[in-house]
Amino acid sequence: MSRVDEIVARAGELPPFPAVIQRVMALMDDPLVGADKILDVVKYDQAITAKVIKMCNSTILGGAMPVSTLRDALVRIGNKQLLQIILSAGGTDLLQRELAGYDLPRGDLWKHSILCALLAESLCDVVKYDSPDKAFTAGLLHDVGKLAMAEFVAGAYEAISGAAASGKTSFLEAETQVLGVSHAEIGGRLGELWNFDAEMVAAIRHHHAPGGATGESKLPFLVHLSDILCLTSGIGVGADGLQYKIDYDLCKSNGIGSREFELAMIRLMEVEAQFHGIVAMFDLEG
Ligand SMILES: [Fe+2]
Numbered sequence: 001m002s003r004v005d006e007i008v009a010r011a012g013e014l015p016p017f018p019a020v021i022q023r024v025m026a027l028m029d030d031p032l033v034g035a036d037k038i039l040d041v042v043k044y045d046q047a048i049t050a051k052v053i054k055m056c057n058s059t060i061l062g063g064a065m066p067v068s069t070l071r072d073a074l075v076r077i078g079n080k081q082l083l084q085i086i087l088s089a090g091g092t093d094l095l096q097r098e099l100a101g102y103d104l105p106r107g108d109l110w111k112h113s114i115l116c117a118l119l120a121e122s123l124c125d126v127v128k129y130d131s132p133d134k135a136f137t138a139g140l141l142h143d144v145g146k147l148a149m150a151e152f153v154a155g156a157y158e159a160i161s162g163a164a165a166s167g168k169t170s171f172l173e174a175e176t177q178v179l180g181v182s183h184a185e186i187g188g189r190l191g192e193l194w195n196f197d198a199e200m201v202a203a204i205r206h207h208h209a210p211g212g213a214t215g216e217s218k219l220p221f222l223v224h225l226s227d228i229l230c231l232t233s234g235i236g237v238g239a240d241g242l243q244y245k246i247d248y249d250l251c252k253s254n255g256i257g258s259r260e261f262e263l264a265m266i267r268l269m270e271v272e273a274q275f276h277g278i279v280a281m282f283d284l285e286g
């Protein structure tokens with residue numbers, strides 16, 4: 001079995017992405033589907049329902065008139081915030097793992113992913129992408145390939161970080177040179193395995209090089225821009241975080257000039273405040 005086949009096989013051994021979140025993602029694609037329909041799906045997953053209600057009561061509502069059902073939570077905190085909590089809660093078991101190969105202690109990949117999700121959602125108007133919920137989800141899942149790659153990256157750490165430190169290759173290229181495949185490609189394969197739609201798979205697969213994505217969707221570029229800006233925040237930045245550079249020509253060709261770039265940096269500061277609120281909620285879980 002080749003190294004690439006081994007990594008792909010390891011990807012297949014990861015715990016399944018929560019089925020309820022897969023269904024929520026599919027429903028979000030249809031603009032005619034309301035929050036009611038989404039709650040009808042989520043309510044059958046007791047673990048996620050319990051987490052969401054607990055978080056609403058403990059942090060957002062601060063104990064004032066606690067809610068006991070998802071529907072009450074929807075009325076009190078609104079559609080958008082509830083959906084963010086559902087998606088964030090669904091990803092915690094997978095994304096909170098420690099990933100030694102990337103120097104990411106337990107929780108750090110999840111923190112980076114949440115920040116990227118919030119920023120991708122916030123930058124939809126700047127990048128001219130019209131599905132904020134999908135942007136949030138893609139931001140949350142873009143580095144999911146690291147889950148399957150971490151152990152292999154750890155085993156070849158010196159070769160990969162040495163190649164990346166030379167400055168001639170990015171961390172992603174070094175991964176591909178040494179292991180035969182990158183975490184972005186493995187993430188794309190995981191997305192296919194979990195039946196994500198083609199646009200979501202492309203955003204994950206091409207989040208470091210959105211020019212490689214075929215099709216008209218702005219989602220791969222939106223996730224790329226959000227990811228790279230988040231890495232400048234220093235939150236959840238592992239071994240590879242400082243090895244990626246902003247490609248200003250690529251930004252320009254996607255309509256992001258200096259004015260839009262400044263706006264994006266301001267949005268990053270704005271979503272950081274939101275991010276700390278979400279992290280506080282989940283810390284209460286632990
Ligand atoms: Fe990445």
Ligand SMILES: [Fe+2]
Pocket residue numbers: 112116142143227
């Ligand atoms: Fe990332």
